[in-house]
Amino acid sequence: MADVIGSALKRHEDIRLIRGKGQYTDDMKIPGMVYASMVRSPYAHARIVAVDTAEARRVPGVQAVFTGRDLKDEVGMVPTAWIPPDSDMKMTPHPALAYDFVRYAGDAVAVVIADTPYIAQDAADLVRVEYDAMPAVTNPRDAAKEGAPLVHEDIAGNVAFHWKAGVSVDEVFNKAEVVVRHEFRQQRLVPSAMEPRAAVAQWNAATDELTVWVTTQNPHIHRLLMSGMLGIPEHKLRVVAIDVGGAFGSKIACYPDEVVVSWAARKLNRPVKWTETRSENFTVTTHGRDHVEEVEVAGTKDGHIQAIRVKAYANLGAYLSTAAPGVPTILFGLIVNGAYAIPHASAEVFGMLTHTTPVDAYRGAGRPEATFLVERMVDLYSEAVGMDPLAVRKINLIPADAFPYTNPFTLQYDSGNYQGALAKALEMVDYQQFRKEQDNLRKQGKYVGIGFSTYVEMCGLGPSEVAGAVGFQGGLWESATVRVHPTGKVTVFTGASPHGQGEETTFAQIVAQELGLPPEDIEVVHGDTAKIAMGWGTYGSRTTVVGGAAIHMADQKVIEKARKIAAHKLEVGEDDVAFEQGLFSVKGLPARTVTFQEAALDAYLAWSLPKGMEPALEGTAFYNPENFTYPFGTHIAMVSVDPETGDIELMRYVAVDDVGIVINPMLVEGQIHGGLVQGIGQALYEGAEYDDQGQLLTGSFLDYAMPKARFFPKFETAHTVTPSPHNPLGVKGVGETGAIASTPAIVNAVMDALAPFGIHDLPMPLTPRKVWQAIAAKGGTH
Amino acid sequence: MNEVPVTLWVNGQTYAVRVSPRKLLSDVIREDIGLTGTHVGCEHGVCGACTVWVDDRPTRSCLMFAIQAEGHAVTTIEALAQHGQLNVLQQALHEEHGLQCGFCTPGIVMTMEAYLHEHPNPTVDDIRDALSGNLCRCTGYQNIVAGVQKAARVFAQNSSGATSAAGNESTHLSEGGREYV
Numbered sequence: 001m002a003d004v005i006g007s008a009l010k011r012h013e014d015i016r017l018i019r020g021k022g023q024y025t026d027d028m029k030i031p032g033m034v035y036a037s038m039v040r041s042p043y044a045h046a047r048i049v050a051v052d053t054a055e056a057r058r059v060p061g062v063q064a065v066f067t068g069r070d071l072k073d074e075v076g077m078v079p080t081a082w083i084p085p086d087s088d089m090k091m092t093p094h095p096a097l098a099y100d101f102v103r104y105a106g107d108a109v110a111v112v113i114a115d116t117p118y119i120a121q122d123a124a125d126l127v128r129v130e131y132d133a134m135p136a137v138t139n140p141r142d143a144a145k146e147g148a149p150l151v152h153e154d155i156a157g158n159v160a161f162h163w164k165a166g167v168s169v170d171e172v173f174n175k176a177e178v179v180v181r182h183e184f185r186q187q188r189l190v191p192s193a194m195e196p197r198a199a200v201a202q203w204n205a206a207t208d209e210l211t212v213w214v215t216t217q218n219p220h221i222h223r224l225l226m227s228g229m230l231g232i233p234e235h236k237l238r239v240v241a242i243d244v245g246g247a248f249g250s251k252i253a254c255y256p257d258e259v260v261v262s263w264a265a266r267k268l269n270r271p272v273k274w275t276e277t278r279s280e281n282f283t284v285t286t287h288g289r290d291h292v293e294e295v296e297v298a299g300t301k302d303g304h305i306q307a308i309r310v311k312a313y314a315n316l317g318a319y320l321s322t323a324a325p326g327v328p329t330i331l332f333g334l335i336v337n338g339a340y341a342i343p344h345a346s347a348e349v350f351g352m353l354t355h356t357t358p359v360d361a362y363r364g365a366g367r368p369e370a371t372f373l374v375e376r377m378v379d380l381y382s383e384a385v386g387m388d389p390l391a392v393r394k395i396n397l398i399p400a401d402a403f404p405y406t407n408p409f410t411l412q413y414d415s416g417n418y419q420g421a422l423a424k425a426l427e428m429v430d431y432q433q434f435r436k437e438q439d440n441l442r443k444q445g446k447y448v449g450i451g452f453s454t455y456v457e458m459c460g461l462g463p464s465e466v467a468g469a470v471g472f473q474g475g476l477w478e479s480a481t482v483r484v485h486p487t488g489k490v491t492v493f494t495g496a497s498p499h500g501q502g503e504e505t506t507f508a509q510i511v512a513q514e515l516g517l518p519p520e521d522i523e524v525v526h527g528d529t530a531k532i533a534m535g536w537g538t539y540g541s542r543t544t545v546v547g548g549a550a551i552h553m554a555d556q557k558v559i560e561k562a563r564k565i566a567a568h569k570l571e572v573g574e575d576d577v578a579f580e581q582g583l584f585s586v587k588g589l590p591a592r593t594v595t596f597q598e599a600a601l602d603a604y605l606a607w608s609l610p611k612g613m614e615p616a617l618e619g620t621a622f623y624n625p626e627n628f629t630y631p632f633g634t635h636i637a638m639v640s641v642d643p644e645t646g647d648i649e650l651m652r653y654v655a656v657d658d659v660g661i662v663i664n665p666m667l668v669e670g671q672i673h674g675g676l677v678q679g680i681g682q683a684l685y686e687g688a689e690y691d692d693q694g695q696l697l698t699g700s701f702l703d704y705a706m707p708k709a710r711f712f713p714k715f716e717t718a719h720t721v722t723p724s725p726h727n728p729l730g731v732k733g734v735g736e737t738g739a740i741a742s743t744p745a746i747v748n749a750v751m752d753a754l755a756p757f758g759i760h761d762l763p764m765p766l767t768p769r770k771v772w773q774a775i776a777a778k779g780g781t782h
Numbered sequence: 783m784n785e786v787p788v789t790l791w792v793n794g795q796t797y798a799v800r801v802s803p804r805k806l807l808s809d810v811i812r813e814d815i816g817l818t819g820t821h822v823g824c825e826h827g828v829c830g831a832c833t834v835w836v837d838d839r840p841t842r843s844c845l846m847f848a849i850q851a852e853g854h855a856v857t858t859i860e861a862l863a864q865h866g867q868l869n870v871l872q873q874a875l876h877e878e879h880g881l882q883c884g885f886c887t888p889g890i891v892m893t894m895e896a897y898l899h900e901h902p903n904p905t906v907d908d909i910r911d912a913l914s915g916n917l918c919r920c921t922g923y924q925n926i927v928a929g930v931q932k933a934a935r936v937f938a939q940n941s942s943g944a945t946s947a948a949g950n951e952s953t954h955l956s957e958g959g960r961e962y963v
Binding site: 010011013014015016017018019020021022023024026027029116117118191192193194195196243244245246248277278499500501502666667669670672673674675676677678700701702706708709710712714715738 | 802804805809812813816817818819820821822823824825826828829831858859860862863868872875876877879881882883884885886887888891906907909910911913914916917918919920921922923924925926927
């Protein structure tokens with residue numbers, strides 16, 4: 001049998017999804033089910049004066065209307081689950097339904113429950129809420145200014161926390177030959193999973209059990225948090241995420257909506273469903289990014305970068321979402337030196353509250369922001385010292401013999417060969433030739449540019465000890481049970497909660513390889529707290545890295561027990577039994593064999609097991625990683641800019657990624673493509689905009705520029721393979737690399753194209769209008 | 783609002799339902815008829831996830847009232863795989879990894895299947911243009927494009943008579959679903 005690990009196995013999950021037979025939360029229908037619609041604040045900041053529900057209650061088919069006051073004493077505050085240490089973090093009390101103040105446009109103040117979603121929505125419009133509108137602030141640095149409207153009365157200066165890392169680099173800057181300073185606006189993005197969020201809650205009054213089907217990336221975290229808010233003990237609360245239609249971080253958070261629906265299901269003793277509209281997805285579901293960053297780099301005149309200093313104002317919105325405080329701190333500040341051997345670094349982050357939608361993880365979560373600023377600064381520094389940005393990268397990249405490499409924030413990069421990935425990318429792109437053509441084209445009034453991103457990121461979240469040390473209020477290990485049935489078929493239970501990544505296939509490949517079984521004999525179960533002991537979910541490119549490693553460990557337990565059974569049957573010592581491709585055999589006597597299936601049957605029949613052995617055959621393992629993993633690579637973008645229109649054409653995009661051992665190259669490539677489009681989307685198209693009263697101006701797919709198929713050329717992808725030395729499978733994680741690496745490659749390329757105009761930076765997204773205006777401001781093409 | 787009787791013809795079957803006149807076709811297909819493969823992604827006609835065929839024309843079922851569909855043939859994703867087998871386009875998307883979370887997929891299949899009927903020899907640019915009315919947040923589109931290209935090749939082979947009689951113009955492409963690459 002050929003190796004299953006490393007093969008482009010077609011996805012198991014496709015067969016149901018491609019036929020419309022997936023089961024997403026909104027597909028649920030339970031007899032007697034009623035439907036919820038939220039009444040949301042149109043104001044970004046207001047005092048709630050009065051809520052009149054009488055008219056809504058009179059609508060035929062309305063079952064109930066609840067306001068914040070109804071829930072106030074029965075439902076706990078929606079918590080955050082990340083408290084960065086030494087940051088003096090303030091909690092932002094977040095009622096499931098607001099009862100005193102609303103703090104962003106979209107904050108829910110009441111819920112209507114009716115026989116149909118249409119009636120619920122009609123009646124929601126009839127709930128009369130009297131507001132006393134107050135001034136709002138939306139920009140994170142403005143929020144820090146004296147006199148800015150306060151989001152929470154008792155949090156001075158709107159600073160939820162002030163976090164610092166690294167040591168003082170002032171002396172290096174004072175003595176430096178070259179200092180480059182720049183400010184970046186990391187614009188706000190809307191994750192925009194195609195499936196809107198939804199929740200269905202069912203209360204069983206006879207057993208006091210609540211079941212909640214919800215669009216989540218982490219059902220067990222949901223159970224833990226909801227148990228606390230609702231006062232329903234964990235063993236009486238089941239959270240199920242069936243098929244989830246994309247998430248990208250936006251389905252990590254525990255939202256008020258699912259808590260309200262759960263509470264109402266118990267109150268009414270009827271199943272309740274809530275599905276958000278796309279408008280709600282824009283205004284309520286967490287956003288990503290949104291930093292103002294002041295960045296400084298110190299270096300020598302000959303291209304050696306000596307220090308980087310970062311001060312960031314991270315917009316966290318009106319309330320601290322579940323993972324929000326961890327994103328702009330641990331996942332951002334600790335890796336602002338990127339892939340470079342910059343000896344001195346410091347980072348300082350102000351976690352800012354504003355009257356906007358809460359911000360949480362969005363694909364990459366902190367690392368895209370860090371990668372963007374360092375990759376852009378390398379280019380700006382190269383320009384300042386008059387050197388080629390490629391040459392400067394070559395000088396400063398961490399050398400291959402320096403691994404494990406400890407960065408200035410004491411992260412230990414596990415393994416890498418950054419020069420190798422760069423070399424491979426340069427095999428695909430003739431850089432010198434491009435520069436020659438660029439010169440010729442400029443003489444003809446045509447502007448092309450090339451941009452690099454030689455990135456590293458940290459993922460495979462992560463060591464639980466570190467999770468605790470950095471303030472995550474949970475573990476980051478993962479669980480797996482490999483249950484072998486009497487016929488030798490296998491069900492795998494994973495605590496990871498994939499939602500599009502194809503892990504039902506990837507995980508089956510790991511088990512197929514290790515137990516020597518055909519992949520179709522393996523079924524992977526995920527996303528149900530009643531079936532899976534515990535799990536921390538899918539985010540931070542951790543599923544294959546941590547969840548896969550747990551499966552590997554469970555496999556080893558299965559093999560160990562089956563080997564004992566085989567040895568017993570073969571009447572030889574355990575050490576004399578080899579296991580290969582699903583067959584136990586006596587070493588040196590290959591004809592004497594026991595199949596894996598025979599061992600499984602023996603384990604269940606238990607007619608003749610080794611003395612003292614328990615019946616059945618399954619392995620359960622809990623894998624707690626010893627370090628993060630550090631994928632890396634080189635991305636190269638080539639663009640042409642039309643100076644007459646400001647339009648940017650992406651001519652070529654080359655991505656060389658090293659994600660360690662690849663289990664399924666087809667799925668890895670798919671993850672990279674998806675990440676690239678999101679990262680390029682940030683560079684060129686996407687951006688959430690508020691007006692100064694806190695109204696979201698980009699609240700629909702007509703206003704928010706989602707990337708479309710025709711925007712892109714065919715991506716050229718390749719890999720180098722540097723296994724993670726501490727991961728049992730050697731994998732590093734791939735879910736976020738595309739989104740992390742691509743944004744600065746694009747902006748670097750566009751700025752390279754615009755260099756003849758004296759344009760060095762423009763705020764993202766680089767829309768034609770912005771580019772054209774910048775060219776015009778520099779005197780245009782004439 | 784008062785409900786009215788309406789008879790819908792969906793995937794060759796008749797459904798007599800009572801619905802509010804303002805109820806969207808997408809909601810009736812999902813809730814009253816119980817075919818949940820048609821997904822609602824935006825309810826304003828932009829994302830394309832809810833695409834079905836009305837009289838063989840791709841139609842956004844979130845922009846149409848169910849009562850407007852009376853007297854018309856509605857086809858949903860559930861009708862494309864015949865006898866439990868994926869059709870040519872579905873098979874090609876499967877082989878090229880043209881889906882991830884699968885939420886947008888039914889709409890993309892319905893859109894591109896109809897597109898290939900009318901444009902049997904599309905270029906890559908044509909495919910990307912045709913696909914640009916459907917949003918997908920997972921795949922980056924590249925493998926969807928590859929899947930559509932592959933399906934077009936298979937159709938071309940089939941209609942050249944080399945492998946089967948699937949070139950019959952009155953035959954739905956979906957009915958040639960047992961031809962594999």
